[in-house]
Structure formats: C-alpha cells, structure tokens
Amino acid sequence: MSASHLGTLPKHIQDELAALEREEASERAVATASQWRLMWWRFRKHSLAMVSLGVLATLFLVAIFAEFVAPYNPMAVHATRTYAPPQVIYLIEHGRLTWPFTYGLKSTVEVETMRRVYTLDYSQRIELGLFVRGEPYRLLGVIPTDLRLFGTRDGTQLISVLGSDRLGRDLFSRMVHATRISLSIGLAAVALSLVLGVTLGGISGYFGGRVDMLIQRLIEFIDAIPSLPLWMGLSAAIPLTWPPLWVYFAITLVLSLLGWTGMARVVRGRFLALREEDFVMAARVSGSSERRIIFRHMLPSFVSHIIASLTLTIPGRILGETSLSFLGLGLKEPIISYGVLLQDAQNVRTVATAPWLITPALVVMLIVIAYNFLGDGLRDAADPYA
C-alpha cells in the first residue's frame, strides 16, 4: 500500500507514513546492497578522503595529458630567461575585470655576478588564452596536434606561471611532466610490492608453521634496517650507461624490494583470521582444492583491505624516489620527476635567489597528504560491516 492511495488521511499522518516508507526503502537498499556498494557509501562519508580522491584524480589527468596541459616542451631552453621569476596573471585592469593578461619581462645581465635581473615591462601587455596553438606534439603519443591548455595569444611571447630554472626552462611545464613520472613510479613500485607481499604474506599466513616463522623473521629483519641507506647503496650500483627507461625500472625494483613487508603483514593477518572461518571449512569439506579455496573464497573477502593498505604505501615510495633523485642517485635527466626537479634546489643560495624552485616539493607534499587521507578513508570503508 502506498501513501498516494491514502489521500483522505490528515496531512501530518501522510507525511509520517511517507517518511516511514522512505526509511524502509533505504533499509531494504542497505540489506540488498553489494559489498562494494556498501563500501562506497561508507567511503563517501569521509569528506577528506573524497576531496583527496578529487585531487589525485585531477593530478592523474594532468599526468596522462601532460603534453596538453604543459604550455611548453619541458626540455626547451630559453637562454634569455634563466632564473626568471613567476609571472603574475592579472584579471583586473583599471578597476575592471578583463580577460587574463600578464606583463612582459625585461632583463639585464648584472656585470659582476653574471646573473640576469628581471623587471616588469609595463609597456608589454601579453594577452593570455585558453586552448591556444603551441608547439606541435602527439596527444597520448598518437594524435598529432598543437593545441595547448593555455598560453599566450600570439604564441611568440612566453608565460611562465611558476618561473624558470637554471637553463630558462619553464618550471610549470617541467612539473606537469614530472607528475607523470612521480605518480607512475609510485604505482609501479607498489604493484611490484603487491606481488611480493601477497605471495609471501599468503604463504606465511596460509601454511603457517616453519615457513611462517622464516618469513616473519625476514620481515622483521627488513623492517629493522634503515631503508634509505640501503636504497642509496642499491641504486648507486645502477650503471650510468643504462638508458633512461631501464633506470626507471631499476629504481622501481629497488624501491619495492624493501617495501613489500607491510603488505605481507596485512595479507598474513587476514589469512590467519579467515583460515578458521566456517565458510573456508565448508569449502574444504566439500572438496575444493587449495587453489580454489585461496583464490575463490578467501582472496575476494580481503581485496578491499589490500587496496587500502596499498594506497597507504604509495606515498612512501614516491617520497623514496624523490629523496633518491634529490641526492643524485635516482632518476636523472632526461627523465623528469619531482626529485630531479628538486636537485636544482639543493643549496641555500639557489633557494634564496630562486625560491620558486621549491614549488615541486609542495606538490609532493600535496600528493603524499592526499594519498594518506584517501588511504584512511579506504581503510575505514574496507570493512563495511564493522
């Protein structure tokens, strides 16, 4: 019976009935919702995690469409713009809102220090625009185009919103490309850790006994030694003659070699808890093979826990790569990662004269915080029945 058939009843009783019905419907929805839907509902309540998800999604989009978002080629050297400061984008002119514009930069070379000194050139008003034509490139490596997200209207003037580096390369464009490398290396290293962690943790938790003992000692050992000196030692052995892509994978390997222990602990703990559950016993009694029990019955019930713990390990890998590259032992040019960019900011003098070179570090912090909040939210949501 539905509320609309009771038109003769007083208004407040009608309202009450409708409310009751809504409540029932939502209860029914909860009762019949799949596990993943329940997790999503739980996750949605964690507002910081939702914001972080948005931030990371944006950054991943930037990483995927790096060529489109970056106004210039990250390798393009502009000799007249070494250590050029960030250009401010103006929206208001003579007290009125206008199309965004900026002023050009005038530079003179100081004789004693051989440094370029920049002043604003107010006679040079540079109009900015969205979807302007720039240097041609291939979008996603396939589609040839010359459309860039933003830039100067006439295309000959330069705009560097975050300043330029030692060689006059546009820092913003470089950071956009660094996002691609740093985000992907975090994912790649964690993927490798996942394989190691799930395999060893699974063996440890499922079989127990002597094997478990041995793997537990190994985990304790790896957790007790400081990772950075060891990472440094391992990555210093990567031959300088290797092509960039090999170095990239070697660093990924180094980072994940020590990083699988947390994952193994989670998997082992879950296996130990689930081993005693009735449904596992039922599967065993009905003659399922070990393989089937593990992959068909046990694994699906803790995939969510694995995802949550994966998310929480990613920032450690990203910081590891950043630290190694910052020290000159990790990735090197022509690969651009946040660590490679921060190499330019290694000493105080550079930081004092060109403080904008530190902005990559702020993005690294943003990424790390976002992953942490996202991981927290996922961990809360991982067990929606709790």
Next chain:
Amino acid sequence: MTSYIIRRVLYFIPTLLAISLVTFFIIQLPPGDFITSFEARALANGDQADLERAAQLRERYGLDQPWYVQYWRWFTGVLTGDFGYSFQWKQPVSALLGQRMLLTFLLALATTVFVWAVAIPMGIFAAMRKNTLGDYAVSFVGFVGLATPDFLLALVLMWISFFYFDMSVGGLFSPEFENAPWSLARVWDLLGHLWIPVVVIGTNGTAGLIRILRANLLDELHKPYVEAARSRGLTEWRLTAKYPVRVALNPFVSGIGDTLPGLISGATITSIVLSLPTAGPLLLQALLSQDMYLAGSYIFLLSILSVLGVLISDILLAWLDPRIRYQ
C-alpha cells in the same frame, strides 16, 4: 626476564649475519672489481705505492677466490675492527668511521629524546581533548609532519635562518670548534647546532607516534577501570597519567623500534642537506665515487645501530609489559 633478554640477544646474531651479507652484496654490486679500477688509475699515475697497496688488498680479500671466501675474509676483518681500505681517502676505513659514527649516534639519541618529549604530551593532550580545536591542530601538525620530506624541511629551515637571521645553520660545530678536542665549550657549541637537525629529523617520527598514542589512549579512556578510578575521586589528570597512559605507552615503546629505522634514514638525508659531520654525507660521496668499502661499512654500521635500537626497545617493552616475556 633474564631468559627473555638472553633469547633476544642470541636472536641478534643471525640478524647481524644477515646484515653483513646484504652489505657484502652491496660492496660487490658495482660492475667489475673495484681494485682493478684503482690499479688502472695508479698505473696511469705511475704511483708505485698505490700499486703495491692494490696487490696487498687483492691478497687480503682473496679477490681471486670464490665469493664465500671473500665474504668470510671481509666479515672476520669487520669483527676485529678492520673495515677495509678507502680508495678515495687513501686511509683505512676505520680511521674515517669513529668520530662520524659517534656523532650519528648522538644525533639519533637526541632525536629519540626529542620525539618522546614532544609526542607523549601532545598525544595525551589530543586524546583527552578529543574533537576539539586543540586536537585538530595537533592532528593537522601531525599530518603535515608525516607528509613533509625531511630534506625539504631542512632546506626551508636553512633558507629561513639564512634569509631572516643571516646565519648559516649547516654543520654541527662553529668553525672554531670544528677540529678542537672535546671540551665543555665544544659540547655546548654542539648543543647549539644540534637542535635544527633534531627538529628536522624528529618531525616525521613525532607525527607518527602522536597518532599511535592518541589512538591507543582513546581505546583505554573509556574502559571500566578508568571509570572506577574516577568514581573514587581521583583528579582527571592524575587518573589519566597513572593508569591509561601507562597502558597506552606499551605499543608506543615498540613503536620506537618501528620509528628508529625511519629516523636513521631521515638523519642520512638531512645530514647531507645540512652538511653535518655525520655518516650521511660521507656515505653519499663514497657511493658516488664507488668507494665501496667505505660505503659498505657505513651501511653496515647504520643498520647495526638501527637493529640495536630495536633490540633495546624490545627489551624495554618486555620490562614494561610482563605479558611479552612469557609468550
């Protein structure tokens, strides 16, 4: 208790062996054998003394023998304090280790004390004032502390003191004390410089421990025994400090074991940025110039330092919590 300590110390031996194997592996990693390149350079320079040295080392480390013989010769040497020879400094490695490892140890110790001194009160405060502005402030500081890479914090602190106070904060000593023998004045000078690296390195660990302590204490605060004590009229602070805090500290002590390796990692990179006379900068230099005995020895000793710390925190935990001993 004694049997637990003995068991725990005995367990240290295989760990030591494992660390030595990993270190030896790293020493062997660079392609080719390192004495060959040393010899080639000596030959090019016509340096007779170096040539002889190379021949001696080849003999000493059995470089023409299988790896386990090499490993054994190197490891027995390390046990007797012979860490090999630094090709870059042309000195025995042990001569380059002493002072720097001592300062590294001091730095780790000071940072641990700092972490405890800050994290315990802040964690208790955050738990007792749950969901207030103060709690949020502490949590926020904690999150930022966790997310900030050590080297960035070091750079920013250096920049601030360089820009606003016009002083350089690199190093652990003022120039006049750099090579002076130990004295009270030198220790005082050290303390004046030590706080910056201590704060930089400690922030990360502090942030982690605040979160642990807050969570542990929140679990304890609503247990019946707390209620019982409260009903007998104990003041709130006394009651908290006497019972739940002590229980909440247990996982905290084992947490020290978890944070120490991270602390030493942080100390390595921070000391490179701040150019402290500790192990970090020399390790980086040694690795870049493939001075492998020196690099290996640092990695070995830093790992030992960290493992020893974990050992001590385990023993401390057993002393605090009898349940652990009887497991």
